[in-house]
Amino acid sequence: MAVMTNDERVAHLHALRAVPPAEWPTRDRILYEAARLIAAKGYHGASTRDITEAVGIRQPSMFNHFASKQAILAELLALELSIPAARADELSRAEGRPVARLYQYMLWDFEWYGEMPLDLRGMQEELLDEPGLEAFRADLETWKKAINRIVRQGVAAGEFEKDAVGMVTTVLTGLSWEIVRTAQLARDPRTAAKQRKGAALFVLRALVTDPRDIAAVVDAADDTPRRTATAR
Amino acid sequence: MAVMTNDERVAHLHALRAVPPAEWPTRDRILYEAARLIAAKGYHGASTRDITEAVGIRQPSMFNHFASKQAILAELLALELSIPAARADELSRAEGRPVARLYQYMLWDFEWYGEMPLDLRGMQEELLDEPGLEAFRADLETWKKAINRIVRQGVAAGEFEKDAVGMVTTVLTGLSWEIVRTAQLARDPRTAAKQRKGAALFVLRALVTDPRDIAAVVDAADDTPRRTATAR
DNA sequence: CCTACCGATCGGTAGG
DNA sequence: CCTACCGATCGGTAGG
Numbered sequence: 001m002a003v004m005t006n007d008e009r010v011a012h013l014h015a016l017r018a019v020p021p022a023e024w025p026t027r028d029r030i031l032y033e034a035a036r037l038i039a040a041k042g043y044h045g046a047s048t049r050d051i052t053e054a055v056g057i058r059q060p061s062m063f064n065h066f067a068s069k070q071a072i073l074a075e076l077l078a079l080e081l082s083i084p085a086a087r088a089d090e091l092s093r094a095e096g097r098p099v100a101r102l103y104q105y106m107l108w109d110f111e112w113y114g115e116m117p118l119d120l121r122g123m124q125e126e127l128l129d130e131p132g133l134e135a136f137r138a139d140l141e142t143w144k145k146a147i148n149r150i151v152r153q154g155v156a157a158g159e160f161e162k163d164a165v166g167m168v169t170t171v172l173t174g175l176s177w178e179i180v181r182t183a184q185l186a187r188d189p190r191t192a193a194k195q196r197k198g199a200a201l202f203v204l205r206a207l208v209t210d211p212r213d214i215a216a217v218v219d220a221a222d223d224t225p226r227r228t229a230t231a232r
Numbered sequence: 233m234a235v236m237t238n239d240e241r242v243a244h245l246h247a248l249r250a251v252p253p254a255e256w257p258t259r260d261r262i263l264y265e266a267a268r269l270i271a272a273k274g275y276h277g278a279s280t281r282d283i284t285e286a287v288g289i290r291q292p293s294m295f296n297h298f299a300s301k302q303a304i305l306a307e308l309l310a311l312e313l314s315i316p317a318a319r320a321d322e323l324s325r326a327e328g329r330p331v332a333r334l335y336q337y338m339l340w341d342f343e344w345y346g347e348m349p350l351d352l353r354g355m356q357e358e359l360l361d362e363p364g365l366e367a368f369r370a371d372l373e374t375w376k377k378a379i380n381r382i383v384r385q386g387v388a389a390g391e392f393e394k395d396a397v398g399m400v401t402t403v404l405t406g407l408s409w410e411i412v413r414t415a416q417l418a419r420d421p422r423t424a425a426k427q428r429k430g431a432a433l434f435v436l437r438a439l440v441t442d443p444r445d446i447a448a449v450v451d452a453a454d455d456t457p458r459r460t461a462t463a464r
Numbered sequence: 465c466c467t468a469c470c471g472a473t474c475g476g477t478a479g480g
Numbered sequence: 481c482c483t484a485c486c487g488a489t490c491g492g493t494a495g496g
Contacts, residue, residue: 040358044277061465129272167434174406202399206438293481
């Protein structure tokens with residue numbers, strides 16, 4: 001299969017979500033089981049035999065779909081890093097109040113990780129030190145720079161506390177991580193949406209100079225038909 | 233060597249901090265290199281040969297100091313989980329305003345991870361699924377319950393926003409993690425202390441109903457000789 | 465997608 | 481703390 005663009009990946013994931021993993025094409029089932037086992041046992045702890053046994057094929061058959069074990073990892077890292085980096089970068093250069101754009105990004109981010117049909121908990125930053133995966137460091141840098149750009153725009157506009165700037169990417173990473181973690185448990189969509197909003201509001205409360213901005217931004221977002229991670 | 237109590241572990245770590253790792257006893261050097269390599273390559277990715285080569289001994293010599301590779305991991309998990317759990321539990325049952333105790337705990341926590349001479353970045357929660365390590369789940373539960381206890385006390389006292397309760401352990405975990413990460417870079421102690429205080433204030437801003445409580449608590453803490461992680 | 469198989473590396477033991 | 485060595489498992493290839 002040819003290399004997919006980010007948009008194609010997003011569309012493909014959206015289509016998969018409508019079907020149980022057991023009915024996915026073999027290639028996607030390999031990704032699914034690999035993600036699950038890497039999350040549970042780490043990249044080196046999840047063997048290609050573990051993965052293929054869970055899929056229900058013999059170990060060498062895996063290499064018909066992926067050139068190497070690392071190629072699977074790279075595909076998962078693209079979902080973890082490349083797509084959020086592109087979205088954050090886009091919003092950091094968009095029109096509108098910084099406080100509104102940060103809120104919009106956080107809701108998108110938490111939905112992206114929360115609705116992800118693959119378990120990305122094993123995608124640790126330290127994996128980027130593996131030979132051959134250094135390129136993903138650029139995505140991580142793009143993401144951090146984009147978030148910090150929005151926050152600095154907010155400080156310049158007087159919307160955000162200056163002291164909090166350095167903490168935002170840290171807290172956002174921690175929250176996205178926890179969203180990924182809790183999303184693996186069965187929950188109803190309404191509870192999940194409420195949790196995502198609660199997480200975004202937590203960050204805004206720590207950031208804004210004027211608490212009235214929070215209510216204003218939330219009201220505006222609730223009125224607007226939201227552009228979701230999956231319907232682009 | 234007999235099993236150490238938490239207090240003995242803390243005292244031992246404090247003593248090590250005064251000496252470069254190259255001069256530590258072999259057993260501690262094994263812990264040091266194991267922590268470093270597990271952080272970089274994951275538990276299964278860091279082999280006993282990697283570790284012993286870094287220490288400067290032959291691979292089988294390791295088993296004179298530890299019964300198994302997992303025994304090393306267990307010792308590192310105790311530093312990561314058991315000691316903070318005990319400290320949080322203690323503070324959750326102490327006297328004083330909840331907002332002050334949460335601030336006190338956060339400064340202790342960030343200092344604990346920030347001054348740790350071993351690299352604990354590889355100590356992922358998922359490792360607790362390994363057979364033989366289930367007992368550490370109890371420490372993690374103790375920690376979460378203790379933090380949530382303090383936060384609920386704060387809500388009951390009218391000091392904290394009710395909505396934020398569920399986010400605190402998540403955000404604290406993310407922040408401690410980032411403190412561990414950045415602590416591996418060389419920094420002067422004054423900058424590090426300022427960063428720890430900034431992280432604690434970020435959480436308090438998201439939590440408190442009355443911003444004046446923050447200034448009051450910080451002023452009180454700055455006046456009191458602080459009880460640190462290492463001088464007990 | 466399969467069977468058969470490769471060299472390399474794994475955690476751990478025996479015995480000094 | 482060492483040398484010598486064990487069986488098990490690793491990622492990947494050959495050839496159909």
